[in-house]
Amino acid sequence: MYSVSELYIPQTLGEALAYLSEHPDTRPLAGGTDVLVQMRAKRLEDVRLMSLEKLPELTGIRCREDGVVEIGALTTFTQLAASETVAQRAPMLRTAALAMGGPQIQNRATIGGNVCNGATSADSAPGLFALDAVLVLQSAAGERRVPITEFYSGPGRVKRDPKELLLHIELPAAAPRHGDCYLKFSTRKAMDLALIGCAAACEIGEDGAVSKAAIALGVAAPTPIRASEAEAFLTGRKPGLEDLEEAGRLALQSASPRSSWRASKEYREQLIRTLAKRAFRAAYESAGGVL
Amino acid sequence: MHTIQMTVNGSLWTGQVEDGETLLETLRTRLGLTGTKRGCEVGECGACTVLIDGVPTTSCLYLATLADGKSITTIEGLSVDGKLSPLQQAFIDAGAVQCGFCTPGMILSAHALLQRDPHPTKETIKTALSGNMCRCATYEQVTEAVQRAAEVIAAHVGT
Ligand SMILES: Cc1cc2nc3c(=O)[nH]c(=O)nc-3n(C[C@H](O)[C@H](O)[C@H](O)COP(=O)(O)OP(=O)(O)OC[C@H]3O[C@@H](n4cnc5c(N)ncnc54)[C@H](O)[C@@H]3O)c2cc1C
Ligand code: FES
Ligand code: FES
Numbered sequence: 049m050y051s052v053s054e055l056y057i058p059q060t061l062g063e064a065l066a067y068l069s070e071h072p073d074t075r076p077l078a079g080g081t082d083v084l085v086q087m088r089a090k091r092l093e094d095v096r097l098m099s100l101e102k103l104p105e106l107t108g109i110r111c112r113e114d115g116v117v118e119i120g121a122l123t124t125f126t127q128l129a130a131s132e133t134v135a136q137r138a139p140m141l142r143t144a145a146l147a148m149g150g151p152q153i154q155n156r157a158t159i160g161g162n163v164c165n166g167a168t169s170a171d172s173a174p175g176l177f178a179l180d181a182v183l184v185l186q187s188a189a190g191e192r193r194v195p196i197t198e199f200y201s202g203p204g205r206v207k208r209d210p211k212e213l214l215l216h217i218e219l220p221a222a223a224p225r226h227g228d229c230y231l232k233f234s235t236r237k238a239m240d241l242a243l244i245g246c247a248a249a250c251e252i253g254e255d256g257a258v259s260k261a262a263i264a265l266g267v268a269a270p271t272p273i274r275a276s277e278a279e280a281f282l283t284g285r286k287p288g289l290e291d292l293e294e295a296g297r298l299a300l301q302s303a304s305p306r307s308s309w310r311a312s313k314e315y316r317e318q319l320i321r322t323l324a325k326r327a328f329r330a331a332y333e334s335a336g337g338v339l
Numbered sequence: 340m341h342t343i344q345m346t347v348n349g350s351l352w353t354g355q356v357e358d359g360e361t362l363l364e365t366l367r368t369r370l371g372l373t374g375t376k377r378g379c380e381v382g383e384c385g386a387c388t389v390l391i392d393g394v395p396t397t398s399c400l401y402l403a404t405l406a407d408g409k410s411i412t413t414i415e416g417l418s419v420d421g422k423l424s425p426l427q428q429a430f431i432d433a434g435a436v437q438c439g440f441c442t443p444g445m446i447l448s449a450h451a452l453l454q455r456d457p458h459p460t461k462e463t464i465k466t467a468l469s470g471n472m473c474r475c476a477t478y479e480q481v482t483e484a485v486q487r488a489a490e491v492i493a494a495h496v497g498t
Contacts, residue, residue, distance in 0.1 A: 052359035055341070055404055077402075084400050085381045097358075099405060126394075150470025151448065152388055152397045238469035239383065 050084060051093040058098065061105045064213060065188040067098060072210040074098045078122055079156035081149070082165040106160065106215055109133050115221025121160025121214040125149070128159060128172075137219055138179055139334075140230035140247055144171040147232040150239045160214045163196065166206040166271075173200075173272040174247035175230050177264035182218040187211040193218075200271035223251040223259065227334030229327045233319050235310070242267050243311045246323035248331040257286050258332065263295070263324050268303035268316065275299035275324060287332065288339060292325045299324035343407035347372070348416030356403040363387045363398035365406070366413060374414035374443045378472075385471035388444035389413050395448045395470075414443035417450060425495070426450055426488040433484035437475030445471045449485045458489055 056074070058064035068074055075083055077097045086092050100106055106122040109131045117137045119128070125145040128134055134141050148171040149157060162170045163183065173196075181196045187209060196217070199206050208214070228249040234240040245266035253259035261282035263275040278298035285291055305316035329339070344353045347370060356365050363380075366372045366389070378386030380399045387398045390412040417424040423431070426446055436442050445468060452459055452467040459467070464485045465478075473481065 049357065049364060050359035050361070050402070052357075052402075055358035055402060057404070080400055080402065081382055084402075088381050097402075099402075101405060149382075150385070151467055152385060152395050152470045153382060155394050155396055156400065238466075239472075 050087045051090075051095060052087075052097055053094045054096050056096070056098045057102060059102050061103050061186075061213075064098060064100070064103060065186065065211070068211045068213065069188045071096055074210070076100055076164075076213060078158040078161040078164075079124065080161075081153055081157045082161055082167075100213070106213070111137070117219040119159060119217045119219070121158060121163075121216055123159050125154035125157050125159070125162075125172075126151075129154070137222060138175060138228055138249075140175045140178075140228040140249075140331075141172065143230045144175050144232070144245075144247075147171055147230070147234075153239075159217065163199070163217070164206055164208055164214055166200060166202075166204045168200075168203060168269065168271050169241045169245065169267050170272070171230075171232060171242065171245060171266070174245045174264040174266045175228070175249075176217065176219075177272050177274055178228065178247040178249040178262040179219050180262070182220070184215045184218060185209075185212040186215050187213070191215075197274060203270045223253075225252040225335050226250065227331045227336070229330035229334065231323045231327045231330075233323060241310070244268060244305070244316055244319040244323055246320070246327045248324070248327035250328065250331040250335045250337065252332075252335045252337055256337075257284055258282050258337070259284075261328065263299055263328055265299070265303060265320060265324070268305050268320050270304075273302055275302040277301045278324060278328075282328065286337070287328075292329055292339075295328055296321040296325035341404040341407070343404060345406045345408065346410040348411070348413060358402075358404060360403045361399050362389065362391075362401040362403045362406050362411070365403040366398065366411070372413050372415050376440055376443060378440070383472070384441070385444045385448065386441055388447050388471065390447055390451055393451060393454065395451045397470075412447065412450075414446060417446065424450075425491045426453065426485070429484040429488035429491060430481070433480045433487055435477050435480035435484040437473075437477050441471055441473040441475075441477075445473070445481055449481075449488070452485070453489060453492065457493060459485065461486070 107120040129145040230247045249262040251260035278295040307313045376386035378384035382400045
């Protein structure tokens with residue numbers, strides 16, 4: 049039995065937003081795989097829950113005519129992994145979906161919950177950071193768009209107003225030559241959190257040089273981060289192995305990993321250097337780049 | 340309290356459940372279906388796995404109220420007229436049961452796998468069961484049981 053003061057199940061988005069305005073202490077409930085676990089640990093009591101499951105506005109994955117891909121907040125990781133649209137635009141999100149939790153968790157856990165929970169270990173975060181994803185939030189007062197890179201404010205904290213719901217996540221249209229890669233490093237292959245998660249996205253221009261380099265890291269800091277120094281270094285280059293080594297070293301400059309029972313700071317630093325290098329190499333090669 | 344109506348192992352069940360009640364609790368205490376096991380209660384072990392509209396789900400992380408209108412399959416629902424399903428029989432034949440605590444969850448995850456992929460590879464089986472922990476470490480025998488069941492079912496379908 050969870051300590052629930054009320055479980056409200058709105059049938060429309062309007063009802064949901066009105067309820068949130070009236071009761072800003074409400075916890076939206078998507079898959080519940082974070083909320084309920086936190087409640088079980090008694091970190092949350094007498095919780096007012098609002099189930100999102102009846103709201104069609106939060107579901108579905110579509111590619112708009114302008115090339116932007118919209119992923120509904122309620123999309124489960126199982127649905128994300130099965131989506132052709134996602135496989136086309138951002139195969140690394142499929143990798144991330146299959147690397148998170150286990151099958152039962154993937155069947156329930158949503159990408160919206162993953163983001164709104166605010167964990168630096170969230171497996172979808174590095175990919176969404178690297179793609180410059182935009183979050184579309186709505187409250188009774190209107191709609192708001194926030195780049196995901198500005199959404200996290202600290203461990204387990206995001207800049208979501210309590211009256212807002214995340215409707216969907218937008219992935220900007222890709223250049224013709226693009227590639228990406230997500231590498232999750234964890235002790236176990238399933239049912240384990242990342243020691244470091246690293247996503248890279250790469251676009252190659254007509255001159256054959258890197259026109260966009262993005263490297264994002266999870267668990268390398270209190271929030272997911274972008275490795276801006278490494279990105280600046282790689283942009284405009286036709287990178288060789290030496291350059292990738294340098295990018296790995298530079299990625300470390302953006303990071304501030306900590307020691308925890310899972311891994312030491314030093315071990316994480318080694319992982320950041322190595323994974324940034326490997327992930328970017330894979331992204332570059334899948335964009336058609338040759339080392 | 341909410342009044343819900345769900346189909347459990349083919350039969351309709353209507354009743355009242357608390358807002359904070361898990362499907363695991365409803366199944367075990369209100370319906371007496373104790374084949375669904377309570378392990379970690381935080382989604383880690385898979386002992387409480389049931390199928391909700393055919394999809395493996397940890398019932399400890401599922402509020403009973405949300406089961407309204409859904410179809411639930413528990414381990415009790417797999418046998419037909421008191422006869423074990425080929426998958427259940429394969430678990431026994433392969434010696435895939437030690438203490439048995441993880442077995443219902445394992446079998447339901449495997450059942451859902453065989454529904455969508457009647458000829459799974461060893462790797463596919465391992466992935467499909469990666470959310471089910473076994474303290475007795477029967478993993479090898481479990482994988483073998485699922486492979487055997489796939490063969491038995493295929494042979495049966497063939498005849
Ligand atoms: C056994 C287990 C293993 C796990 N393994 C992993 C793993 O490997 N990698 C990983 O990243 N995570 C993992 N998780 C954590 C969790 O499953 C994910 O973070 C998941 O994506 C959360 O999604 P949810 O739909 O269950 O969110 P919920 O628990 O329903 O919600 C999470 C938070 O987001 C808010 N919220 C949800 N949706 C919205 C919305 N649309 N608008 C506004 N607010 C919203 C909720 O109020 C809550 O604060 C694991 C969890 C468990 C129990
Ligand atoms: S009891 Fe539900 S996963 Fe362990
Ligand atoms: S047989 Fe004992 S837990 Fe699996």
